Amino acid sequence: MEYFVHESSYIDDNCQIGKGTKIWHFCHIMSGSDIGENCNIGQNVVIGPEVQIGNQCKIQNNVSIYKHVTLEDNVFCGPSMVFTNVYNPRAGMRKMDQARPIRVKKGATLGANCTIVCGITIGRYAFVGAGAVVTKDVPDHALIIGNPAKQIGYACQCGETLPGNLVCDTCKRKYQATDRGLSET
Numbered sequence: 001m002e003y004f005v006h007e008s009s010y011i012d013d014n015c016q017i018g019k020g021t022k023i024w025h026f027c028h029i030m031s032g033s034d035i036g037e038n039c040n041i042g043q044n045v046v047i048g049p050e051v052q053i054g055n056q057c058k059i060q061n062n063v064s065i066y067k068h069v070t071l072e073d074n075v076f077c078g079p080s081m082v083f084t085n086v087y088n089p090r091a092g093m094r095k096m097d098q099a100r101p102i103r104v105k106k107g108a109t110l111g112a113n114c115t116i117v118c119g120i121t122i123g124r125y126a127f128v129g130a131g132a133v134v135t136k137d138v139p140d141h142a143l144i145i146g147n148p149a150k151q152i153g154y155a156c157q158c159g160e161t162l163p164g165n166l167v168c169d170t171c172k173r174k175y176q177a178t179d180r181g182l183s184e185t
Helices: none
Strands: 069-071 102-104 142-145 150-154 175-178 181-184
């Protein structure tokens, strides 16, 4: 194998796992899931079925990634963050035919204990603060916090909060506003 799986984890048949990926204690990777290269899957993570995870993603402990969730490359999922899949679930009614997709674009960070309500897209390099409850699409590079989550600024590709002039104090990248959030100049 070109990847590592801890002996306490279970990998169903028909999964693709990329070279250099590490899957730690008590995980379950369900059938049809595709995990990219050099990912780090923390303890007690459930993935799938049929989930797409890009390269170099980091999924911290106690995260469940359900069918209809797509993580592009370099996504960070903080400890115990939550993805939902049905907008108005009921225990006594089967509603999986109403599942809504979630897409997390390249480089986004989802902070510890945040909740991502189904049917939305998180933009490139967006930064969702710990404990935020995200109920609508998030623009590229947006920095959002709270319940419900609201944008309070922008985040650089390096993860630092951008000042008003949109030039990162740390890495010196420069940005401009677009209809989708920010783009690097």
